[in-house]
Amino acid sequence: MLPTRRVSDAEPEGTDGQVTWAGRLRHFTWAWFTLTMATGGFATLLSVQPHSFRGLKTIGAVVYIFDLVLFVFLVTSISARFVMYPGSLTKSLRHPSEALFFPTFWLSLPTIIGGMNNYGVAKTGPWLIVTLRVSFWLYCACTLLLAIGQYCYLFMNKTLLVKSMTPSWILPIFPVMLTGTLASILASNQPPDQRLPMIVAGVAAQGLGWTVAVMLYSVCLVRLFEYGLPVPNSRPGMFICVGPPGFTALAIIGMSNALPDNYGYLAAHAGAATALRAFALFTAVFIWMIGFWWFCIALISTVQGCRKMRFTLNWWAMVFPNTGFTISVIDIGNQLESQGIQWVGSIMSILIFIMWLFVICSHANAVRSGRIMMHGQDEDVGED
Structure with missing residues (x-):
């Protein structure tokens, strides 16, 4: 049941005095796309498990469909929010807190x-391979424009202060960074003449x-x-700092493995692909530890x-x-080729599943009990 408390005259009210779903939809913010970011990421994680079992691929496909x-x-x-409440789209993109979560929509796409x-x-x-290639280049262009445009807006309007800094400031650059991650996933199935440009763009x-x-x-x-540390409610956001090292490490390893050995520059320079793969691996190890440090702090x-x-x-x-x-x-x-490291990855995957399950249950309970999607409770606080 919906909460019975009346929180604002701005919210539509049902005949029994409850805030209606239409009223609660006013506070459906961009931050909701963190749900599909996490669920889609979990589906990707299931597809790369080093210790598989019969049915794991099917489970991963089910999670992927659930994410869709x-x-x-x-x-x-x-x-529906933007249609029902004219002007709310513009306000959401200008709001000092909610606007920082606009990139989560784009982060759900990779x-x-x-x-x-x-x-x-x-x-x-083969049509899907072509579709994926076109999607890659569109995503690359759109997220580059987002990274430039949103930071320019933030710089010109000076709405953020260092004392209120949160790791969500990193989010506008995150989508274009995942272009490299996307290239590492897609490139191996592309023909060599298309693969190398995708990898070069992904590295950049x-x-x-x-x-x-x-x-x-x-x-x-x-x-x-x-x-000092942010307020307790904001501390889970500190895990955002773990993302750049992790995604960069997996991206450079994946792109190096997808390099076409006998095409273009790599064909003209014997041994270049092998050298780049070794360099990518040890660079990934080098920066992975930064992510581990942030993980421990968070x-x-x-x-x-x-x-x-x-x-x-x-x-x-x-x-x-x-x-x-x-x-x-x-x-x-x-x-x-380390079984020990692979088992660490498998154990971490189990912990990710447990955390995903815990957060999605907490999310559902928060909606049911009115702790989110209510006046003054969400990232759009103060917007109306």
Whole structure:
């Protein structure tokens, strides 16, 4: 049942005094796409398990289809909000908190496109390979424009202060960074003349995303040194900092493995592909430890404040960034042919599943009890 409390005169009220679903839909924010980010990431994680069993691929496909259903539901719901409440789209993109979650819509797309590759290529014709290639280039262009445009807007309007800095400041650069991750998934099924350009674009985009993320790390550290840990409700968002090292590590390993040995530059320079694969592996190991350090900081901070926390949509940060972190462990283990590292990746995958299950149950309970999608409770607070 919906909560009976009347929270705002701005919310439509039913005949029994309850806030209606139409009223609650006003607070359906961009941050809801963290749900499909995490679910799609989990489906991708299931497709790369080093220790598989009969039926795992089917389970992964079911999770992927569930993610597609969720994505359609979220797009429909947020579109309904913008139609029912004219002007709310513009306000959402200008709001100092909610606007930072606009990139989560774009972050949901790589897991959908990558899932098409992982679960669909083997069962369809060449048309899907072409579709994936076109999707890659469209995604690359759109996310580059997003990274430029949103940061320019933030710089010009000066709506964010260092003392209020959260890792969500990294989110606008995250989608273009995942262009490299997407290239690492798609490139191996592409013909050589199309594969190399995708890899070059992926490396460039991954480099942009990683570099900007590292610069924002310094702002985050200054904020932590000067003002201490964020309030308990915001601490799960600290796991966002785990994402750039994890996704960069898996991207450079995946792209190096997809290099066409006998095409173009690589054909003219014997041994270049082998050297690049070795370089990618040890670079991935080098930066993985940065992600582990941030993981430990985020974990300790979250556990320390967990008794004072209530559910917010940034809890999904405990899943999505950690899926990339876990896949990077699996990829490193595969490259080094280390059973020990692969088992660590498998154990981490089980923990990811447990966390995904916990957060999705908490999410559903928060909607039922009115702790989110209510006036003053969401990322759009103050918008109306």
